[in-house]
Amino acid sequence: MDFAKPLSADQIKAMQAHYEAWPAHQIVTNAVNSNGINQTAKNAEVAQKLTNVFSDEVKTGKVANQKQSGRCWLFSILNTLRHRMAAQYHVPDLELSQSYLFFWDKIERANMFYAHMIALADRPLSDREVAFYLSRPGDDGGQWAMAAALIDKYGVVPRETFPENAVTTKTSELAGLLNRKLRKDGLALRNLVRQGADDATIEATKQECLTAVYQITASAIGVPPTHFDFEYRDDQHQYHCDENLTPRTFYQKYIGVDLHDYVVLSNAPDKDYYQRYSLPSQDNVIAGLPIEFLNLPMQALKQAAIAQLQDQETVWFGNDILKQVDRQAGLMDSELYLQDELLGVDTTLSKADRLRTHEAEVTHAMTLTGVDLRAGVPQKWKVENSWGEKVGQAGYFIMADNWMDDYVYEVVVHRKYLAKDQQAALQTPAIVLPPWDSLQ
Secondary structure, three states: OOOOOOOOHHHHHHHHHHHHHOOOHHHHHHHHHHHOHHHHHEOOHHHHHOOOOOOEEOOOOOOOEOOEOOOHHHHHHHHHHHHHHHHHHOOOOOOEOHHHHHHHHHHHHHHHHHHHHHHOOOOOOOOHHHHHHHHOOOOOOOOHHHHHHHHHHHOOOEHHHOOOOOOOOEOHHHHHHHHHHHHHHHHHHHHHHHOOOOHHHHHHHHHHHHHHHHHHHHHHHOOOOOOEEEEEEOOOOOEEEEEEEOHHHHHHHHOOOOHHHEEEEEOOOOOOOOEEEEOHHHOOOOOOOOOEEEEOOHHHHHHHHHHHHHOOOOEEEEEOOOOOEEOOOOEEOOOOEOHHHHHOOOOOOOHHHHHHOOOOOOOEEEEEEEEEEEOOEEEEEEEEOOEOOOOOEOOEEEEEHHHHHHHEEEEEEEHHHOOHHHHHHOOOOOEEOOOOOOOO
């Protein structure tokens, strides 16, 4: 039977009749037309249950602001590190430079992109993997392991040492410029390979391309410091000055976290649990920390996150911030907007089916700073965002536990919080995921 038939007048008439026979159609239409879908469907009970009180909470300071950029993955990892440093050295509102890591990501990401273009030069531009790399070579988004790889190689610096500027706070112009440059270079490198150029010529051309990317990035962001003096006053107003530090010695001395000891736990029920997965297509540093996940049931992610919070360490987590969120109020609840109930339909999909159909995606990274436990069971979570103090509750959000079930896909914890069977699963070979996987 052919199902690709044009809509008939009778079909349209029947659909209209069904709509008009719905008793609530006029009231719902009037309300939605006047207020929009979400505002009409908003569940008033959510605000009543998501109170700003938590049984377990890490002391933190003012929130950061990524502004008009896609650098949440950098902000979130630096938040976890700065809170640790702030507690030890009594500098509650210290920020680490997001611009510093952003600079090196652009350089390292270009190097990785050129390597992909050379390695895949024998494939056509229509090849799915080649097209994936060409789709967004200079964009901002990233994974926890990408940030960890940059820190591992380049260290960190205080924000005052390498501050934000007009480009880092609104990155679309730079991203567009780099996308054009990288695509042009990618075509040139592919052509050299396809024309049979020798390795020395290809390598020299690649280096010329990287030099131009450095020139663009340095002009836009500035040249990162190689040495600096760290000056600060602690919360007792005592002055401190540590001179002639490098970014790596600063990291080792003042933070000292071995990021290789941390594990990205994923909850992706479209895949097997207790299995390692890797996503090499997303790696940004050649020979750097690889992007890997240990896929576990959500209860395991919660238990590990709670244990880390109770040890006074915050938790990086990846999520889909585009779903069921009131940004201004800072509320996250799976029943915040009752759209199906309002419109008399059922759009429910399981988490696994949402991942399989690309309804679900990891769109944002934030930081868990607290949890509210009742008889050991989490009711809600305190979330530090990176959108500044004018959204949410002074920049913090309150996440219902049901939202974590539905829209959280990754948490990053120290491996010591894993149970024995989870530790054992870490030793299994990693299954390589394609670049277009739902966890990308």
